[in-house]
Amino acid sequence: MGSTSPLTVAVIAVVLVLAATASQVGSALIADAKAGGAADLAALAAAQVDRDLRAQGVPAGAALDRACDTAKDLSRRNGARLTACARGSAGSVIVSVTIARWPGPASARSRAGPAWG
Numbered sequence: 001m002g003s004t005s006p007l008t009v010a011v012i013a014v015v016l017v018l019a020a021t022a023s024q025v026g027s028a029l030i031a032d033a034k035a036g037g038a039a040d041l042a043a044l045a046a047a048q049v050d051r052d053l054r055a056q057g058v059p060a061g062a063a064l065d066r067a068c069d070t071a072k073d074l075s076r077r078n079g080a081r082l083t084a085c086a087r088g089s090a091g092s093v094i095v096s097v098t099i100a101r102w103p104g105p106a107s108a109r110s111r112a113g114p115a116w117g
């Protein structure tokens with residue numbers, strides 16, 4: 001009769017630890033997916049702004065600055081922080097974003113622009 005209570009407490013403790021672990025893994029997967037989506041959207045928007053401005057005759061540096069501002073704004077709207085924005089090869093734009101989460105940040109990198117030749 002007395003040994004049932006410690007066994008029940010032990011089983012409940014194991015179930016709680018497994019639930020907490022599953023919750024953390026799920027949270028990490030969601031944060032990684034959210035970072036990937038934010039990076040993809042930011043890169044696509046930045047590439048479009050960069051392409052449109054350069055087609056209008058805006059110098060490449062100024063076009064990239066405005067494109068990166070757009071990427072920064074979209075990243076923020078998607079709960080991420082833009083950590084890098086640069087021109088890649090063949091007129092592409094490469095962005096990196098980070099999402100704060102416990103125990104460490106989730107980050108993603110994305111490239112958008114013309115298809116590889």
